[in-house]
Amino acid sequence: MMTAEAYSCRVLSKASDKEGSFEFRNLKPGKYYLQAMVRQGRMKEMWNQVGTSTSVGYNVYGQAVTSYSRPIYEEFKLFYETNDLAKTFVEITAAGQVVNVKL
Known part of the structure; x- marks a missing residue:
């Protein structure tokens, strides 16, 4: 569960293709927590x-x-039907950095 402060800073995204790819743009350097609900x-x-x-x-x-x-x-x-919660931490170290993550 996220604190109220963390929840207020969330960024939502939806999968953009059949493989479940998604992207977040213009993130500041820092550590980010990613979670995705995977329904099949x-x-x-x-x-x-x-x-x-x-x-x-x-x-x-x-x-x-x-x-x-x-x-x-x-x-x-x-x-x-299955509902799985996939989650991980990602660290952005520089502005404009591209990080590929497999959940």
């Missing part, structure tokens, strides 16, 4: 066995001569 949604298609089907083969006399079972599957979709 995923969907996975899966198959669930819901039963079996049994087939019996008969000869011309009506006698059962073969029998086999096979599974019955039903497709379903699994949806899930």
